[in-house]
Amino acid sequence: RKEVEQDPGPFNVPEGATVAFNCTYSNSASQSFFWYRQDCRKEPKLLMSVYSSGNEDGRFTAQLNRASQYISLLIRDSKLSDSATYLCVVNGAGTASKLTFGTGTRLQVTL
Amino acid sequence: AAGVIQSPRHLIKEKRETATLKCYPIPRHDTVYWYQQGPGQDPQFLISFYEKMQSDKGSIPDRFSAQQFSDYHSELNMSSLELGDSALYFCASSPPPSRNEQFFGPGTRLTVL
Numbered sequence: 001r002k003e004v005e006q007d008p009g010p011f012n013v014p015e016g017a018t019v020a021f022n023c024t025y026s027n028s029a030s031q032s033f034f035w036y037r038q039d040c041r042k043e044p045k046l047l048m049s050v051y052s053s054g055n056e057d058g059r060f061t062a063q064l065n066r067a068s069q070y071i072s073l074l075i076r077d078s079k080l081s082d083s084a085t086y087l088c089v090v091n092g093a094g095t096a097s098k099l100t101f102g103t104g105t106r107l108q109v110t111l
Numbered sequence: 112a113a114g115v116i117q118s119p120r121h122l123i124k125e126k127r128e129t130a131t132l133k134c135y136p137i138p139r140h141d142t143v144y145w146y147q148q149g150p151g152q153d154p155q156f157l158i159s160f161y162e163k164m165q166s167d168k169g170s171i172p173d174r175f176s177a178q179q180f181s182d183y184h185s186e187l188n189m190s191s192l193e194l195g196d197s198a199l200y201f202c203a204s205s206p207p208p209s210r211n212e213q214f215f216g217p218g219t220r221l222t223v224l
Contacts (some may be wrong), residue, residue: 032211034212042217042218043201043215043216043217044154044215045215049211049212091213096142096159096166097166098156099146099156101153103152
């Protein structure tokens with residue numbers, strides 16, 4: 001079983017739709033949580049950090065439930081440019097600790 | 112804004128050859144990480160350096176070694192290359208003091224023939 005689990009999708013949604021991605025992690029010692037997006041053959045780009053209080057950045061909202069070890073990402077008013085793979089990522093304790101990636105959820109936004 | 116720089120961007124090698132990948136972190140970032148991403152896979156952590164000392168180690172083969180230099184750039188040295196080493200190699204850096212968020216470079220695409 002992978003340490004970070006995501007539904008691989010693909011999620012095919014029309015422009016303007018709201019879409020939600022979920023993720024679970026198994027290591028209760030994980031300290032930091034992120035969503036990255038990755039376009040084909042490009043580097044992962046940090047989309048947002050995820051906090052227990054929840055956080056919002058424009059059309060994007062992330063939530064963390066430590067008790068359930070569950071992370072979510074909500075994208076409102078989807079744009080064509082949102083089409084990418086969304087990676088759920090956790091970081092362990094300690095300085096310079098590794099990131100552990102989920103397998104990613106593929107999103108395709110269509111006209 | 113300045114980003115992580117990696118060189119070369121593409122590299123083609125024969126089996127059993129050696130390769131050196133270079134990474135220049137974002138200015139004022141003191142921590143560097145290396146990841147390997149095979150086709151259709153998620154990035155896998157190889158090794159990290161903090162203040163020029165190895166900090167954490169993942170699934171890095173013994174044939175690979177890495178170091179961080181006084182200017183904080185890092186090099187990943189790969190010897191006795193195998194076909195299975197063909198992958199995208201990403202370097203990431205993170206800033207003090209928290210060093211939580213990691214910012215990735217564009218990657219080096221290594222092809223072993």
